[in-house]
Amino acid sequence: MTPIEINDYQADLLAWYRTNKRVLPWRLTSDPYLIWISEVMLQQTQVISAIPYYSKFVNAFPAVKDLADADLQVVLKLWEGLGYYSRARNMHKAAKIIAYEKQSVFPVIYNEIIQLPGIGPYIAAAVSSIAFQLPYAVLDGNVKRVIARLDCSDIPVNDPKANKHYQKRADDLLFQNNSGDYNQAVMELGALVCRPQVLDCKNCPVNKYCKAFESNQTSEYPIKIARKKVKTKEMVSLIFEKDDQLWMIQNEENALLGGLWSFPQFEVRNNESINDILDKIILKSTKIIQREPIQLPPVTHTYTHFKENIIPVVMRVDLEAIRVNGLSKAVWVSPEMLKKLPITGACKKILQQHKKYKTNKKKEYKTSIKKCC
Ligand code: SF4
Numbered sequence: 001m002t003p004i005e006i007n008d009y010q011a012d013l014l015a016w017y018r019t020n021k022r023v024l025p026w027r028l029t030s031d032p033y034l035i036w037i038s039e040v041m042l043q044q045t046q047v048i049s050a051i052p053y054y055s056k057f058v059n060a061f062p063a064v065k066d067l068a069d070a071d072l073q074v075v076l077k078l079w080e081g082l083g084y085y086s087r088a089r090n091m092h093k094a095a096k097i098i099a100y101e102k103q104s105v106f107p108v109i110y111n112e113i114i115q116l117p118g119i120g121p122y123i124a125a126a127v128s129s130i131a132f133q134l135p136y137a138v139l140d141g142n143v144k145r146v147i148a149r150l151d152c153s154d155i156p157v158n159d160p161k162a163n164k165h166y167q168k169r170a171d172d173l174l175f176q177n178n179s180g181d182y183n184q185a186v187m188e189l190g191a192l193v194c195r196p197q198v199l200d201c202k203n204c205p206v207n208k209y210c211k212a213f214e215s216n217q218t219s220e221y222p223i224k225i226a227r228k229k230v231k232t233k234e235m236v237s238l239i240f241e242k243d244d245q246l247w248m249i250q251n252e253e254n255a256l257l258g259g260l261w262s263f264p265q266f267e268v269r270n271n272e273s274i275n276d277i278l279d280k281i282i283l284k285s286t287k288i289i290q291r292e293p294i295q296l297p298p299v300t301h302t303y304t305h306f307k308e309n310i311i312p313v314v315m316r317v318d319l320e321a322i323r324v325n326g327l328s329k330a331v332w333v334s335p336e337m338l339k340k341l342p343i344t345g346a347c348k349k350i351l352q353q354h355k356k357y358k359t360n361k362k363k364e365y366k367t368s369i370k371k372c373c
Contacts, residue, residue: 001150001173001209005209006172006173008209009173009206009209010173010175010182012205012206012208013182013185013186013189013205013206014175014178014181014182014185015205016185016189016205016206017181017184017185017188017189018181020188020192021184021185021188022047022188022192024038024047024051025038025051025054025055025058026038026054027184030130030131031131032106032108032127032131032132033063033064033098033106034058035126035127035130035131036091036106036119036123036127036131037054037057037058037091038050038054039122039123039126039127039130040087040091040118040123041053041054041057041082041087043084043087043122043123043140044082044083044084044087045082045083047191049082050082053078053079053081053082056078057078057079060074060078061075061095063104064095064098064099064104064106065095065099065104067091067092067095067099068092068095068096068098068099068100069099070092072089072092072259073259073340073341073342075088075089075091075092076088076089076259076260076342077340077341077342079342080260080342080343080348081345081348083345085257085258085259085260085342086118086258087118089118089253089258089259090117090118090119091117091118093117093118094116094117094118094119097116097117098116106131108128108132109128110124110125110128110134110136113127113128121139121167122138122139122140124136125137125138125139125183126138126183129179129180129182129183130180130183130184131180133178133179133180134179135174135176135179136174136179137167137170137171137173137174137179137182137183138170138183138186138187139163139166139167139170140187141157141190142186142187142189142190142191142194143166143170143186143187143190144157144162144166144222145157145190145194145196145221145222146186146189146190146194147166147169147170147173148166148212148221148222148223149194149210149211149212149213149218149221149222150206150209150210150211150212151169151211152211152212152215152217152220152221153165153166153169153221153222153223154223155223156222156223156224156225157222157223157224158224158225158227159225170186173186189204189205189206193205199218201213201218230302230305230306230307231305231306231307232306232307232308232309233267233306233307233308233309234267234268234308234309234311235265235266235267235268235308235309235310235311236265236266236268236274236277236310236311236313237262237263237264237265237310237311237312237313237346237347237350238263238264238265238266238278238313238315239263239296239312239313239314239315239350239354240315240316240317241314241315241316241317242316242317242332244334244335245332245333245334246263246332246333246338246354247263247264247317247330247331247332247333248261248262248263248330248331248333248338248341248347249261249262249263249264249330249331251344256303257344259342260342260343260344260347261333261341261342261343261344261347262343262344262346262347262350263312263347263350264330265310265346274293274295274311274313275293278293278313292315293313293314293315294313294314294315294357295311295312295313296311296312296313296314296350296353296354296356296357297353298310298311298312299312299346299349299350299353301345301346301349308346310346310349310350312350312353312354314354314357338351
């Protein structure tokens with residue numbers, strides 16, 4: 001596009017945005033703290049799913065100091081279901097820095113915003129442009145897809161090495177006099193019109209600048225490199241019951257899903273049976289009333305880089321603490337306590353199976369297990 005075409009493209013896109021933008025709760029504020037929360041949630045989460053989380057979160061923590069002073073467990077509980085929990089832990093850390101080192105004043109300079117925990121180029125550009133009108137272009141999946149189609153770009157959008165190219169193009173196209181609206185407009189175009197599969201090119205406000213549309217090649221773009229197949233792990237999850245309590249463990253803060261609670265879980269290797277695994281991990285001196293494990297239907301949970309097939313196994317026990325190799329921090333959790341704990345997505349699925357097991361006829365479940373996977 002020539003400089004004149006870029007001006008026209010920006011004007012057409014912004015005019016479309018003004019009349020077609022969705023009314024979203026975070027668009028009704030100019031508070032950088034609230035815009036920041038929304039942008040963190042919107043990374044990896046669809047707008048429609050993020051709205052109820054956003055409302056609950058800002059209701060609980062209306063100002064940055066409220067978030068800074070909150071217990072991390074309460075923050076994680078409100079985040080439960082959004083996934084990518086490091087986002088919540090980093091937000092909590094960043095809120096403490098803003099509240100206690102910056103007297104609750106959100107930084108107004110891009111280079112200071114990007115120093116905060118969990119804030120990368122995308123969030124720094126989004127907050128600094130939307131809240132402060134600073135001239136930084138956002139680059140997310142929507143923006144890359146729109147640019148790839150406008151340019152008929154042969155550079156794969158999912159290659160990390162391509163970010164430099166797409167960032168440069170996003171910077172070139174940015175309307176610097178109203179960077180906040182421009183950034184939201186291009187992302188809105190990607191979400192509502194220039195969607196991944198179902199495009200609405202006829203009604204697209206920028207179709208006259210689009211090379212893919214002009215050459216009838218919209219289905220060819222964006223180019224992507226094939227993803228590696230995700231690895232599948234076979235797992236066993238142990239549900240120890242004592243009266244109405246369940247034995248649960250909290251993940252280490254720096255581990256995957258840090259701070260969240262789940263059942264002790266073990267990877268199954270070399271076609272081991274569940275009894276082999278139990279023999280290996282439960283110390284011989286542990287007295288268990290019902291040594292015969294009950295196998296519940298498996299659950300599947302997918303993370304970014306791997307997938308887990310999990311067999312939940314229920315056992316009733318009578319000890320204060322079970323001695324399981326390598327797991328010393330587990331505790332008995334009552335039903336009331338369970339409602340307050342932040343739990344992992346996989347654990348939520350396992351709890352659903354466990355609830356069904358408790359309400360159904362237990363004899364329907366397998367008690368004799370030779371090979372578990
Ligand atoms: Fe996307 Fe079609 Fe608009 Fe081009 S014309 S930007 S492909 S919606």
